[in-house]
Amino acid sequence: xxxxxxxxxxxxxxxxxxxxxxxxxxxxxxxxxxxxxxxxxxxxxxxxxxxxxxxxxxxxxxxxxxxxxxxxxxxxxxxxxxxxxxxxxxxxx
Amino acid sequence: xxxxxxxxxxxxxxxxxxxxxxxxxxxxxxxxxxxxxxxxxxxxxxxxxxxxxxxxxxxxxxxxxxxxxxxxxxxxxxxxxxxxxxxxxxxxx
Amino acid sequence: xxxxxxxxxxxxxxxxxxxxxxxxxxxxxxxxxxxxxxxxxxxxxxxxxxxxxxxxxxxxxxxxxxxxxxxxxxxxxxxxxxxxxxxxxxxxx
Amino acid sequence: xxxxxxxxxxxxxxxxxxxxxxxxxxxxxxxxxxxxxxxxxxxxxxxxxxxxxxxxxxxxxxxxxxxxxxxxxxxxxxxxxxxxxxxxxxxxx
Amino acid sequence: xxxxxxxxxxxxxxxxxxxxxxxxxxxxxxxxxxxxxxxxxxxxxxxxxxxxxxxxxxxxxxxxxxxxxxxxxxxxxxxxxxxxxxxxxxxxx
Amino acid sequence: xxxxxxxxxxxxxxxxxxxxxxxxxxxxxxxxxxxxxxxxxxxxxxxxxxxxxxxxxxxxxxxxxxxxxxxxxxxxxxxxxxxxxxxxxxxxx
Amino acid sequence: xxxxxxxxxxxxxxxxxxxxxxxxxxxxxxxxxxxxxxxxxxxxxxxxxxxxxxxxxxxxxxxxxxxxxxxxxxxxxxxxxxxxxxxxxxxxx
Numbered sequence: 001x002x003x004x005x006x007x008x009x010x011x012x013x014x015x016x017x018x019x020x021x022x023x024x025x026x027x028x029x030x031x032x033x034x035x036x037x038x039x040x041x042x043x044x045x046x047x048x049x050x051x052x053x054x055x056x057x058x059x060x061x062x063x064x065x066x067x068x069x070x071x072x073x074x075x076x077x078x079x080x081x082x083x084x085x086x087x088x089x090x091x092x093x
Numbered sequence: 094x095x096x097x098x099x100x101x102x103x104x105x106x107x108x109x110x111x112x113x114x115x116x117x118x119x120x121x122x123x124x125x126x127x128x129x130x131x132x133x134x135x136x137x138x139x140x141x142x143x144x145x146x147x148x149x150x151x152x153x154x155x156x157x158x159x160x161x162x163x164x165x166x167x168x169x170x171x172x173x174x175x176x177x178x179x180x181x182x183x184x185x186x
Numbered sequence: 187x188x189x190x191x192x193x194x195x196x197x198x199x200x201x202x203x204x205x206x207x208x209x210x211x212x213x214x215x216x217x218x219x220x221x222x223x224x225x226x227x228x229x230x231x232x233x234x235x236x237x238x239x240x241x242x243x244x245x246x247x248x249x250x251x252x253x254x255x256x257x258x259x260x261x262x263x264x265x266x267x268x269x270x271x272x273x274x275x276x277x278x279x
Numbered sequence: 280x281x282x283x284x285x286x287x288x289x290x291x292x293x294x295x296x297x298x299x300x301x302x303x304x305x306x307x308x309x310x311x312x313x314x315x316x317x318x319x320x321x322x323x324x325x326x327x328x329x330x331x332x333x334x335x336x337x338x339x340x341x342x343x344x345x346x347x348x349x350x351x352x353x354x355x356x357x358x359x360x361x362x363x364x365x366x367x368x369x370x371x372x
Numbered sequence: 373x374x375x376x377x378x379x380x381x382x383x384x385x386x387x388x389x390x391x392x393x394x395x396x397x398x399x400x401x402x403x404x405x406x407x408x409x410x411x412x413x414x415x416x417x418x419x420x421x422x423x424x425x426x427x428x429x430x431x432x433x434x435x436x437x438x439x440x441x442x443x444x445x446x447x448x449x450x451x452x453x454x455x456x457x458x459x460x461x462x463x464x465x
Numbered sequence: 466x467x468x469x470x471x472x473x474x475x476x477x478x479x480x481x482x483x484x485x486x487x488x489x490x491x492x493x494x495x496x497x498x499x500x501x502x503x504x505x506x507x508x509x510x511x512x513x514x515x516x517x518x519x520x521x522x523x524x525x526x527x528x529x530x531x532x533x534x535x536x537x538x539x540x541x542x543x544x545x546x547x548x549x550x551x552x553x554x555x556x557x558x
Numbered sequence: 559x560x561x562x563x564x565x566x567x568x569x570x571x572x573x574x575x576x577x578x579x580x581x582x583x584x585x586x587x588x589x590x591x592x593x594x595x596x597x598x599x600x601x602x603x604x605x606x607x608x609x610x611x612x613x614x615x616x617x618x619x620x621x622x623x624x625x626x627x628x629x630x631x632x633x634x635x636x637x638x639x640x641x642x643x644x645x646x647x648x649x650x651x
Contacts, residue, residue: 051424052144067165072439090176145237160258238330253351331516346537369548423610444625517609532630
């Protein structure tokens with residue numbers, strides 16, 4: 001399994017959350033639809049730009065939502081993963 | 094319920110505050126009209142970029158106002174939520 | 187009354203200060219004319235981006251001047267307020 | 280008298296220094312001509328963005344030079360003042 | 373062998389990872405394909421912009437993936453290397 | 466004599482160093498030619514943005530080189546000076 | 559000899575490294591070719607923007623590689639030097 005560096009985490013993307021149940025939250029606002037994914041690898045903590053150490057707020061098995069993705073697709077064997085910084089994770093179920 | 098990561102909070106949007114009672118505060122200024130929402134999930138505190146820990150200034154049940162939204166709409170079951178950083182919350186009732 | 191979050195303060199705008207008494211300070215410079223307002227709500231202190239705590243330099247009842255406004259107009263009941271960061275307050279009477 | 284907030288100071292502008300005595304320092308360089316002003320109000324010290332406290336390097340009565348002005352003209356009674364950050368003061372006589 | 377300065381590391385590039393096994397992770401998103409390389413030189417730790425010391429998370433012999441490369445190609449003898457900051461390393465095998 | 470504020474220093478410009486002896490260092494690179502000047506006023510130390518105190522690395526009488534100038538020409542009596550931040554000084558003889 | 563200020567170092571440029579032995583590392587990527595130079599003057603350490611002190615990682619006599627150059631050509635007597643920040647040095651032999 002891939003081992004993420006710094007504040008990156010490795011995800012299996014479940015699917016883009018495009019469906020909106022009924023009403024749209026903010027009419028007229030071009031808000032992004034989030035993606036959903038499952039965490040398959042993450043560091044317990046990582047070093048912040050100022051040298052302090054931060055706990056990673058997601059762990060293997062979590063289902064997470066992330067907005068605009070800055071990730072990179074990485075293929076290992078037959079699997080496609082998304083490597084993305086914890087900074088872009090919005091929330092988890 | 095969704096659990097926010099870092100300084101994000103989860104809101105139910107009440108409605109965009111477009112109506113202005115009588116006089117407009119700053120004539121000619123293209124000031125934004127704020128949105129109003131109810132907090133449904135928030136962390137008690139979170140880590141700032143420099144590693145220090147900050148108290149979250151809103152809690153579940155608060156009615157808050159927020160300006161330009163950088164949020165992301167997240168659907169869970171039949172509910173639509175807005176996930177947004179505490180940084181963009183202006184004030185609460 | 188609205189309760190401001192972080193370094194925001196809540197103002198009642200008195201009026202834009204457009205009149206200039208006689209000479210203009212810097213001929214030919216496109217300097218902004220300031221706005222004047224009365225502080226109706228402010229936190230005693232707030233957390234800075236680096237986690238340190240700063241005293242708020244204005245308090246309820248102060249008459250303040252502010253330049254380019256990044257504020258947001260918030261209506262509560264029949265009243266229109268301006269919510270703006272302490273960072274944009276220039277001086278007080 | 281106006282009381283400046285944070286690192287702002289209040290000046291009476293004397294006049295823009297446009298005249299150049301003989302030779303121009305850097306031929307062909309579009310350097311700005313500075314303004315001259317007298318300090319009428321300043322805080323003894325102020326809080327920096329990182330929370331540390333800095334001594335203000337100018338005091339009431341100093342004659343100072345400042346380059347590109349980011350100031351704001353504020354009128355109080357019949358007087359026109361310039362409110363500007365200490366950061367833009369170059370030197371004093 | 374080249375000795376990297378600061379947070380740089382020296383890599384032998386294996387090959388750009390362009391092939392995608394079957395499904396593409398995020399349809400329609402112009403995500404970058406990563407490069408793969410082997411670490412041939414790295415400092416054990418380095419000084420961060422704020423003066424704190426950070427452990428380098430890769431070491432000689434690691435196979436790493438990196439996205440958009442900000443690197444510089446350096447030729448020594450008959451060998452071509454890529455010198456790149458640890459900041460742009462996503463993960464390792 | 467002018468007294469510089471913060472990290473500014475006061476220079477008498479000697480002359481722009483345009484002549485190049487024989488070979489040009491980096492063919493095809495649009496590198497700037499530096500200016501040369503003599504320091505006539507400088508603070509022994511000054512406060513950095515983060516509140517720490519830094520020794521000024523130049524003193525009265527030094528001949529210094531500086532690249533793209535962000536300075537401001539200040540005239541006092543019959544003399545023209547350049548007021549510039551220590552940050553833009555490259556080296557001294 | 560020139561004495562560098564802050565994190566600057568003084569180099570004699572050997573030559574731009576344009577030749578590539580055989581294969582190019584990253585086909586299709588517009589990576590820069592580095593320059594090579596010999597260090598002729600450098601401070602043992604220097605103050606970082608946050609006030610901390612950093613060891614200079616190059617010393618007189620080192621042969622170094624540097625990418626996009628932000629340097630300034632300085633002529634002293636018949637010699638042409640390049641004055642550049644340690645930040646832009648990639649690696650050394």
